[in-house]
Amino acid sequence: MRFLHTADWHLGRLFHARSLIEDQAHILDQFVELVRAERPDAVLIAGDVYDRAVPPPEAVALLDDVLARIILDAGVPVVLIAGNHDSAQRLEFGARLMQSQGLHVAGCTSATPASVALHDAHGEVRIYALPYAEPAVVRDALGAELATHEAALCAQLDAIRAIHPHGVRSVVVGHAFVVGGAVSESERPLSVGGSGAVAAQAFDGFDLVALGHLHRPQTIDGRLHYAGSLLKYSLSECSHEKSVSMIDLGGDGSVQITPMPLRPLRDLRIVEGELAGLIAAAAAEADDARRDDYVYARLTDTGALLDPMAKLRQVYPNALAVERTVLARAGAAGDAARRLREQSTGELFASFFREVADAELDDGQRVALEQVLAGMAAAQRESA
């Protein structure tokens, strides 16, 4: 059986105050063409389909259009789960009505996991759609005491194991941070005061785990796979090779993963050097298309520069921002500020606690803090 696996579309995302909707529509056109050409048995979209709980209307219209073309025009079913950026309830609108058409949306967490059964020459494959949920939400759904992301996910996976028929191949579509995965800057931490990470062993027994959350395409233990994000959504992703993944699941449960690169409308890249040199190099650039890239400039000039952004935009019309490396390196203050910005709320609180209490948070305090902050985050996401 063959799946086209993708995740982390983040439709409606703003990057340096620019809407990426045109870039997203462009690359999703290619994705739809790929679906049409390859005709997989199903498309798996592993969460963070939107960038926020209330996406802009054009993001809603784009998802609507892409799903209709995949399902109605290409005739390929879709399994779509909510990630930590999506609103579980909003994403699930119409789910019951769209199911028989081939769109299987899992937004909200329930005690009985949602599943889809597909068949090939080797028999049945059962796909379990496991939307992202805070531990408190899983606790309410399952009626069990679950303090951490790992405990919550393990309880949900146990519930699946309890109903999964023996001898049937199994696929889990999930949105989680598996220990050992490589992170980027644009993934919103799942947890505070901790990473929210889960061990790969939590997924023992499943043939294929199609994951979302981490933006770099990567495979853990041969059968836990992150398709990665649709586009480069942070500077830390400049070196990523973005792709969607064709996954062949053999009759014996073996997994073979083939990256299928898509070509973005504009690349995201960092250029570094003196302003005059960068401008001269850009003007001499043979490939005009590369001048439309999203360019982040690290300027090494040491003297004063008059409106470098305006000058840069004359050669790179989509330049995002400039950074003066001489200023950024000016002393430890800059580094300290950057380190602070990179910390999660939980880490900041932990270091604050260390300062004032002269002690580390113990496990109970850490769990309590995580619950409070997760509750606040959930309330904030749902209050729009």
Added chain:
Amino acid sequence: MRFLHTADWHLGRLFHARSLIEDQAHILDQFVELVRAERPDAVLIAGDVYDRAVPPPEAVALLDDVLARIILDAGVPVVLIAGNHDSAQRLEFGARLMQSQGLHVAGCTSATPASVALHDAHGEVRIYALPYAEPAVVRDALGAELATHEAALCAQLDAIRAIHPHGVRSVVVGHAFVVGGAVSESERPLSVGGSGAVAAQAFDGFDLVALGHLHRPQTIDGRLHYAGSLLKYSLSECSHEKSVSMIDLGGDGSVQITPMPLRPLRDLRIVEGELAGLIAAAAAEADDARRDDYVYARLTDTGALLDPMAKLRQVYPNALAVERTVLARAGAAGDAARRLREQSTGELFASFFREVADAELDDGQRVALEQVLAGMAAAQRESA
């Protein structure tokens, strides 16, 4: 052919800072039961299904649940259009995918009007779903110069007439303010500097026009019908008999309308008198359920009262607000302020213009003003 016609659900509405979602879920349970019992050929929902462009998640979940129960459980198709409170694009998510299941959603305005064909013993009935749209939106869709709501609606209806097959019965589901209709306080004006009203004659030639927008159930010219809102959404609606409408469309195009009242969880009523008297009367009330009503108290006491709201809530736990009639009547200032509050932005601007220019807005100025304010309103609605 038999339709169950309803409109103006305003799911997610806050009234005096109270969420009405529990009341809405309660009355929609009755509505679903009515659909199940009566099995009409279709349910027509004529706009303002949500109270705002970005409704709260619980409103989204409620609509999802109600539609699934009507369509999948009761097997009755639904025609649903966007009103001026809804976001056209958001409401249309999944429309193509849900159509074959029997949910026909028209959110966005297009050049070719959306229609649904149903059949009974007398032949075909064509139902045209005409979502609410600002004149500027209709102008873009139809490529014609259309300055007013009436011109926009007439152009859309002409487009329908041009494709409607001769001899086939016709139904229009629309969201508009028809001249002669009785208004309430909770309808957001469609237009500024004017009423946005359209003449009943605009709908000439159609057998049945199932309307939303006005909150009082009413019929104009025998075949233009407002089902009215689901609940009383303003004090001016206290005297309304809210209902949904069973409409029988005969083989000859004749229309027979039967109101089907639903029982709200809590009524909305105004009580007037001295505080002590009201409390005594409430305490003596035989029907306990009436004490749970949403009560707005007009207090006639002339002396000082200490926290009358807290006292009132001891007998009416869901009391909304108190008004001191002696203060409200204290001079013309109160009346003037109330008159100001009742005016639309356009009316306010027109009187401001009159003050400073010593002249009335001419037609061109009025249209320009209307376009500017409509554009601002649209931008505000879509910017969330």
